[in-house]
Amino acid sequence: MSPCINIDGWRSNIRFSSAHIIPEYEKCGSLHGHTYAVHAKINGEMDDKGIIMDFSLLKETLRGIVNRLDHKILIPRASKLLKIEKEKNNVKLSLLNKQYVLPINDCIFLPVSSTSAENLASYILNELVKKLSLHRQIESIEIGVDEGYGQGARVSKKN
Numbered sequence: 001m002s003p004c005i006n007i008d009g010w011r012s013n014i015r016f017s018s019a020h021i022i023p024e025y026e027k028c029g030s031l032h033g034h035t036y037a038v039h040a041k042i043n044g045e046m047d048d049k050g051i052i053m054d055f056s057l058l059k060e061t062l063r064g065i066v067n068r069l070d071h072k073i074l075i076p077r078a079s080k081l082l083k084i085e086k087e088k089n090n091v092k093l094s095l096l097n098k099q100y101v102l103p104i105n106d107c108i109f110l111p112v113s114s115t116s117a118e119n120l121a122s123y124i125l126n127e128l129v130k131k132l133s134l135h136r137q138i139e140s141i142e143i144g145v146d147e148g149y150g151q152g153a154r155v156s157k158k159n
């Protein structure tokens with residue numbers, strides 16, 4: 001097993017606070033919010049300096065990704081249950097028998113079918129892979145998203 005590096009989002013301040021709706025679940029079907037933390041684990045071989053990857057580069061890249069989500073309403077663009085209509089400065093969300101009209105600048109539209117912790121972790125992982133040029137010695141990347149302290153989802157990808 002190759003060595004790994006770990007980033008803990010709570011302790012490294014890679015966090016964001018956002019609102020969302022998960023129409024698939026009755027309890028989460030109302031607009032509500034969480035503070036999320038993003039964790040990362042990277043497995044790979046060390047370079048000749050004894051480093052798998054620069055911690056600060058990884059943290060800065062993750063912060064750049066999560067800052068776009070911070071203090072926004074997370075809208076799942078690919079949702080089958082949520083009807084999304086963009087008007088001039090607003091977005092109208094219809095789900096089941098409810099409608100929300102929200103300022104468009106307060107929203108971020110994500111390419112996911114629901115804004116579960118699992119899907120947010122996949123989204124962040126994909127963004128991270130796009131932004132980092134990963135050298136060959138990196139074998140896998142894992143991203144964790146905690147929805148509040150003590151519960152979260154993890155996804156991983158081989159390089």
Ligand SMILES: [Zn+2]
Binds near residue numbers: 020022032033
């Ligand atoms: Zn929630």
